Structure formats: C-alpha cells, structure tokens
Amino acid sequence: MSSSVSANPAAGDAAPSAQAAGLAQVAKAPGERQARRPRPGLALAVIAGCNAMIQLDDPIVNIALPGMRADLGLSTVAASWVLSAYLLVFGGLLLLGGRAGDLVGRRRVFLVGVALFTAAAGLRALAPTTEILVALRAVQGVGAALAAPSGLALLLSMFAEGTARKKAIAVCTAVGACSTAGGLLLAGALTSISSWRWVLLLNVPLGLAILLLGPRVLDETARNRGRFDVAGALLSAAGAAGLVYGLSRAADHAWSDPTVAGPLAGGVALMAVFVAVESRASQPIVMLRLFADRGRVLAYLATLAIPGSLIGAYFFLSQFFQQQSGWSALAAAGALLPVPVTMAVTATFAVRFERRLGPKRMMALGATALAAGNVWLSQLDAGDAYAPHVLPALLLLGTGMALSVIPPTVLATSGLRSDEAGAAASVLNAVQTMGGSLGIALLVTASADRGSFTDSMSVGFTTGAAFAAAALVAAVSIRSKSA
Structure with missing residues (x-):
C-alpha cells in the first residue's frame, strides 16, 4: 500500500x-468530548x-x-x-x-x-x-x-x-x-x-x-x-536491522563478506530467538497466531517477492536511458512515468476486477504481467527504440503491480481481531521493506560482472522475472476459501 x-x-x-458498511467502534480517551x-x-x-x-x-x-x-x-x-x-x-x-x-x-x-x-x-x-x-x-x-x-x-x-x-x-x-x-x-x-x-x-x-x-x-x-513487550521489541528491532543492513551491503559486496554474512547470520539468529520469546510472552509484540492462517502467510510471501519484480525497471532503466542513450535525468524520469501512471489507472478499476476474477486469479494475473514485463526488458539492447522495445514492458509492469499488490494487502489484513490490526499492519510493512532490500541485493548480485551493461541488465531483469514467478506460485497456492 x-x-x-x-x-x-x-x-x-x-x-x-464505508459509511454504508459501518465503521469500527471508536473509543474516547478520559475527558475527551463525544467523537x-x-x-x-x-x-x-x-x-x-x-x-x-x-x-x-x-x-x-x-x-x-x-x-x-x-x-x-x-x-x-x-x-x-x-x-x-x-x-x-x-x-x-x-x-x-x-x-x-x-x-x-x-x-x-x-x-x-x-x-x-x-x-x-x-x-x-x-x-x-x-x-x-x-x-x-x-x-x-x-x-x-x-x-x-x-x-x-x-x-x-x-x-x-x-x-x-x-x-x-x-x-x-x-x-x-x-x-x-x-x-x-x-x-x-x-x-x-x-x-x-x-x-x-x-x-x-x-x-x-x-x-x-x-x-x-x-x-x-x-x-x-x-x-x-520490551524483550520482543529489542529482539525484533535488532534482528530486522541486521537483516536489512546485511541485504543492503549485499547490493555491492560479496555475500561472503563479513559485513554481509555477519549481520545476516546475526539477524536470522535474533529473529529465531524473537519467535521463541514471543511464543511464551503473555502480551507479545506480534501475535504468532497471525501466521496460523495459510492465506495470510502466502500473502506475506507474495508481498516479500513483488518488490523485486519492479526494482529493476527503476534501477537499470534509469542508467540505461542516461548512460546508453545520453538522456538527461529529467528525460529519464519522464520515460519511466508509464509504470506509475498505468499502476494508478489500473488500481482505480481493481475492485471491479476483483469481483469478476477473485483475489487469487487477480493476483496471479498481476504476477504473470510482471514476469512478462521483466522477460521483455531482458531482451533490451543498446540502440533499441523506446516506443516498440521499452514502453509495452513498462505498461505490463504498471498493470501487474496494481493487480498483484492489492490482493495480498487485503488478504493479509482480513479476519483480524481489533487487537491484531496494528501487529498485522506492522508485519506487512516489515515484509515490504525486507522485500525491497532483498530485491535490490539479489538483482545487483546476479547482474554483477557480466561484461557489458546490457548483459548485466538482461540478467537483472531475468532475476526480476524470477521474483514475479515466486509471487505467482504464492498466488496459485492460496486456497479458494481464503481468496
């Protein structure tokens, strides 16, 4: 979101x-006037x-x-x-x-x-x-x-x-x-x-x-x-920070580098301890029962994978337009506009699409569009014209993002008790953040040392297609009753 x-x-x-459906009960603090x-x-x-x-x-x-x-x-x-x-x-x-x-x-x-x-x-x-x-x-x-x-x-x-x-x-x-x-x-x-x-x-x-x-x-x-939950707060903060830092370092360092491997290993260990502590806490910072729902877990996995399918468009194409085609920064920014514009237009029709397709099919269709857009751009070469070789792929990416982002957000935040909304929202945001860090780390790692820039870019977009494929697998694994 x-x-x-x-x-x-x-x-x-x-x-x-929203008014017709009703609003959730709102509480008044002591001394506060009527809502x-x-x-x-x-x-x-x-x-x-x-x-x-x-x-x-x-x-x-x-x-x-x-x-x-x-x-x-x-x-x-x-x-x-x-x-x-x-x-x-x-x-x-x-x-x-x-x-x-x-x-x-x-x-x-x-x-x-x-x-x-x-x-x-x-x-x-x-x-x-x-x-x-x-x-x-x-x-x-x-x-x-x-x-x-x-x-x-x-x-x-x-x-x-x-x-x-x-x-x-x-x-x-x-x-x-x-x-x-x-x-x-x-x-x-x-x-x-x-x-x-x-x-x-x-x-x-x-x-x-x-x-x-x-x-x-x-x-x-x-x-x-x-x-x-002080212990849970400290463990979650340190563990998540270690994972994010390790992944950010992996974008331009080898995975075996101590500044990458150390924080990642430490982050994983701390998060494992965090899960153990939370399972025994009387008032945990995150209710582990959130992860008992199969549909919600698959929505989190899709949310983790989706950012990696779009990052390449901004990361590689901005360099391609300026370094390979000699465009200004403003021209490069304008060339990328079809992605957010198409995403905005598609999102306005998303609820109608969801009624006809259901969230599972809508999410699968979006992930397929993201995969197709990345595969298309993986064939891009220096000298290729923008309209026939880039624009269609950007339209696919924008459409795919709108269709694949909304259903997992809905699934991850459905069926909650009033005391679970904050935890569910924070987990969803944390997964999105982790997905962005993981995406850029793997895209840059996969495309490094590939010879020419276009060869590196091709591998990077192929990796982006793999992220979209992972989101597709999560989508088709959702049971119909969850969707």
Missing part, C-alpha cells in the same frame, strides 16, 4: 461505501497522503544523492549511510511502531510519526555536515516506523472488511502511484535547475498538510490494555 493524495475522485467513491461524525473520504486522503510521503522519499534521496556528495564531500561509505540509516531504523522499529499504536492510540502514534518524519525531512535540507544528515535520516526512519503501520491500522479500523476496505486500499495504491509519477518529474526538474537541498523539501508540504488535517478528520481508536 502506498500513496500521495490530492483531490482523487476514487476517494469520494470509497466514502459512501465527531466520521469523514472517511478526508480520513482516507490523510492516510494515503502519509503513505505517499513515505514512498516518495526514497526516489527523492536517490535523485539528490549526487548533489549531496559533491556539496558535502560524501565518501562512498558516507553516501551509503545516508540511505542505510533510514532503512535500518525504519525496518527495525516497524513491529514496535504497530504495537505502540495498539497501546497508546493509533491516531496519536500516527501523528507523532508524521511530525518526526516531516521535521527531519525539512531539517535535512539544511544539514551542514554528513553526520547531521545521517542522524536526520535516522529520525525519519523512526517517524516512518510509527506512521506507516499506524496509518494502515487506522484504515482497517475505519473501513469495514469487504468492498469498502478493498476500495480504500485501491485508492491508496492509485494515489501512491500518482505521487511517484509526480515526484519523479519534480525531482528531475529541480535537480536540473536548482540545488539538491530544494529536492529534499518536496514531501514536506504534504507532511504539514497531514498534520493540519489529521487531528480534524481522524478519530482515535480504542486503546488495548497491556504493556510493551
């Missing part, structure tokens, strides 16, 4: 459906906007990175930490962020997360040194880890399971794709005409708008009685 919001007609369509009448359309816009803000940040930083290196004199290691500091903290604290929302209040944790993220995003544009820049990226990771799972849990509490929730998830997917499209163009344009510092401010206005509207349109959810 992703997304940025503006006036999206689909959000208006979701509102009456306001819910405004699900605006509330959905706020949640979608938060997802858009978080999703947009990664391409913004990547586009701004060359300017940062030149201005601040970043070494290769320092530049990698600008990216890794955020991922480590975000991935490590996601499970804790979901649990915090259950205990403290999801709206409260959501708004605190957005405030931290927005403040750090604004201050990083003023960062005078590498150390301050990396520290602010870590603070952004804390904010994202609080806001992302709490936002999804708020959506689950607002929109009843069924058509209303599916429409809300589809709207978030469409809005996220639109934000990616607009962000690519804006970042490319700003890179060409101004400083990297202005690029880093792109998602700050969105964060401020969320903080202005959020308290007015989001109602607080009931707080679950309990306490923080």
Whole structure:
C-alpha cells in the first residue's frame, strides 16, 4: 500500500461505501468530548497522503544523492549511510511502531510519526555536515516506523472488511502511484535547475498538510490494555536491522563478506530467538497466531517477492536511458512515468476486477504481467527504440503491480481481531521493506560482472522475472476459501 493524495475522485467513491458498511467502534480517551461524525473520504486522503510521503522519499534521496556528495564531500561509505540509516531504523522499529499504536492510540502514534518524519525531512535540507544528515535520516526512519503501520491500522479500523476496505486500499495504491509519477518529474526538474537541498523539501508540504488535517478528520481508536513487550521489541528491532543492513551491503559486496554474512547470520539468529520469546510472552509484540492462517502467510510471501519484480525497471532503466542513450535525468524520469501512471489507472478499476476474477486469479494475473514485463526488458539492447522495445514492458509492469499488490494487502489484513490490526499492519510493512532490500541485493548480485551493461541488465531483469514467478506460485497456492 502506498500513496500521495490530492483531490482523487476514487476517494469520494470509497466514502459512501464505508459509511454504508459501518465503521469500527471508536473509543474516547478520559475527558475527551463525544467523537465527531466520521469523514472517511478526508480520513482516507490523510492516510494515503502519509503513505505517499513515505514512498516518495526514497526516489527523492536517490535523485539528490549526487548533489549531496559533491556539496558535502560524501565518501562512498558516507553516501551509503545516508540511505542505510533510514532503512535500518525504519525496518527495525516497524513491529514496535504497530504495537505502540495498539497501546497508546493509533491516531496519536500516527501523528507523532508524521511530525518526526516531516521535521527531519525539512531539517535535512539544511544539514551542514554528513553526520547531521545521517542522524536526520535516522529520525525519519523512526517517524516512518510509527506512521506507516499506524496509518494502515487506522484504515482497517475505519473501513469495514469487504468492498469498502478493498476500495480504500485501491485508492491508496492509485494515489501512491500518482505521487511517484509526480515526484519523479519534480525531482528531475529541480535537480536540473536548482540545488539538491530544494529536492529534499518536496514531501514536506504534504507532511504539514497531514498534520493540519489529521487531528480534524481522524478519530482515535480504542486503546488495548497491556504493556510493551520490551524483550520482543529489542529482539525484533535488532534482528530486522541486521537483516536489512546485511541485504543492503549485499547490493555491492560479496555475500561472503563479513559485513554481509555477519549481520545476516546475526539477524536470522535474533529473529529465531524473537519467535521463541514471543511464543511464551503473555502480551507479545506480534501475535504468532497471525501466521496460523495459510492465506495470510502466502500473502506475506507474495508481498516479500513483488518488490523485486519492479526494482529493476527503476534501477537499470534509469542508467540505461542516461548512460546508453545520453538522456538527461529529467528525460529519464519522464520515460519511466508509464509504470506509475498505468499502476494508478489500473488500481482505480481493481475492485471491479476483483469481483469478476477473485483475489487469487487477480493476483496471479498481476504476477504473470510482471514476469512478462521483466522477460521483455531482458531482451533490451543498446540502440533499441523506446516506443516498440521499452514502453509495452513498462505498461505490463504498471498493470501487474496494481493487480498483484492489492490482493495480498487485503488478504493479509482480513479476519483480524481489533487487537491484531496494528501487529498485522506492522508485519506487512516489515515484509515490504525486507522485500525491497532483498530485491535490490539479489538483482545487483546476479547482474554483477557480466561484461557489458546490457548483459548485466538482461540478467537483472531475468532475476526480476524470477521474483514475479515466486509471487505467482504464492498466488496459485492460496486456497479458494481464503481468496
């Protein structure tokens, strides 16, 4: 689930459906006035906007990175930490962020997360040194880890399971794709005409708008009685951080390198201990019963695999357009727009497709389109024209992403008790983050040392097709009653 919001007609369509289906019970804190009448359309816009803000940040930083290196004199290691500091903290604290929302209040944790993220995003544009820049990226990771799972849990509490929730998830997917499209163009344009510092401010206005509207349109959810599982929180944070760090290092180091193998082994060991501790905890940070549902587990596996089927398009094609074809950064960004635009358009029709096909077939069709798009691009060679050799594959990738992302999100968040929403949302976000790190690590590893750039790119897209095939296997393995 992703997304940025503006006036999206689909959000208006979701509102009456949510009202007709009914809203989950909202609790009042002591001394709080009677809850306001819910405004699900605006509330959905706020949640979608938060997802858009978080999703947009990664391409913004990547586009701004060359300017940062030149201005601040970043070494290769320092530049990698600008990216890794955020991922480590975000991935490590996601499970804790979901649990915090259950205990403290999801709206409260959501708004605190957005405030931290927005403040750090604004201050990083003023960062005078590498150390301050990396520290602010870590603070952004804390904010994202609080806001992302709490936002999804708020959506689950607002929109009843069924058509209303599916429409809300589809709207978030469409809005996220639109934000990616607009962000690519804006970042490319700003890179060409101004400083990297202005690029880093792109998602700050969105964060401020969320903080202005959020308290007015989001109602607080009931707080679950309990306490923080400190041991589980520490183990999950350290284990997830070790896995994310090891995978990020694997993108440009051998898997046998101690800085790769060590964190990965440590992360796996810590997560094994985490599972053992959680199975005995009276109030675990993640309820292991979430994984007793076959459909939910397969949805998590599909969510893990899907990012690897799209990463190659941005990673390889941006280099192909600029290095092989001599295009500007802005032209390269424009050439990639068919992916998010097609994804946004397809997502607006996703609920209709799901009614006719069912989530299992819809997800399988999406994974097949992703595999076909990657296989198509694996045949790309220097000198090939854009329209006949690239554009059709990008349309397949955009369509495939919309069809394959929405069903597992719905399956992973269905059949939950009220006290499970935060945990389910945090696990889903953690799996997505891990999938992105795993995807880039395996794509870069598989394509390394292949001779020419086009040979490396071909192997990378073949690897992307393998990720899509894994998502397809997960889709066809879902039992019909789960789907």
